[in-house]
Amino acid sequence: MTETKQLSPETEFYTKWLGIMDTKLMCLQNNRNEYLIDKIDERIIKYLSNNCLEKDWKNQLLLIALVNIARNIDAMTNLKSVKKLNVRFKDIFEGYNIDIFSRFNPGIHLYGYLKGEICFNASNRMKSELLSTYRADLYYPQKWIENNLTLDEQLYYKQFLLPPISFDSRDFPFTKLAIQEAQDIRKNETDAIVPHLPTIRAEANLRWNQMKRLRDAFQQQIKIVEADSISLPIEFSYAEPKRIGEVFYFRLWDKPSFVLNHQKEFSETVIKRAKQCVVKLFLKISFHYLLRIAKDINARSKDLTTPR
Known part of the structure; x- marks a missing residue:
């Protein structure tokens, strides 16, 4: 059967873009004859639509x-590149009062921006990233065009390339300055934290140990349930060490028991599968246990779904 060519x-x-974007450019294809515009992320499409259609560099x-x-290239990297430019x-x-892209000369205008002739508030990092x-x-677009298109196609699509530049980062001090500024910021942030590190470590160690004790108690109850074929839900409690002085009460479920005890919250199909938990598909996903705080000092409830 012959495939219909798109x-x-x-x-x-x-x-929507006909008459605004270049039509032939919108029909650019990859080596598999797929239209690249059909594969572009929706976020990029929307950004171009909302911010670039009136620009002469669209x-x-x-x-x-x-x-x-x-x-x-991943969508977020692609989007950041388009946004930044x-x-x-x-x-x-705006700084040089340029009205059309053909008058943009990077040797004058981009170079001037990087030298600080305009946009005086532009940071060294902004200049370096630009x-x-x-x-x-x-x-990369020039390399891709030369490697994937015919000579006639290359001639056409190269009109949309960015104008070449004859300078690099060595002509400007902002690259080293941007690195130094980033290092200074990290040092200042680190210096602000250092006095609090002992407290942070102590609190983190306490929290980690509490979570480990809870997990161990949780796993122990699962072993008991499975060894004795106990029907769920069941309730259990465990006590923290005396220095903490707290006792926690929990209710342990598996997926079928939770569904059957909360039937108003689920569809008939899910309820039916819960009742027929011998079905292999359901058994495969039923070994998930749900841990609910049944009683604590603040009388609050919280569900914790934990796959085994």
């Missing part, structure tokens, strides 16, 4: 996003 992307945004951002999809382009274009992102989003 003539255009399936995403609704293809139709096609450049779309190409970057599509190539990242082809390279199997969009926000910084907006700052640069240069790193720009270089990556220039290199």
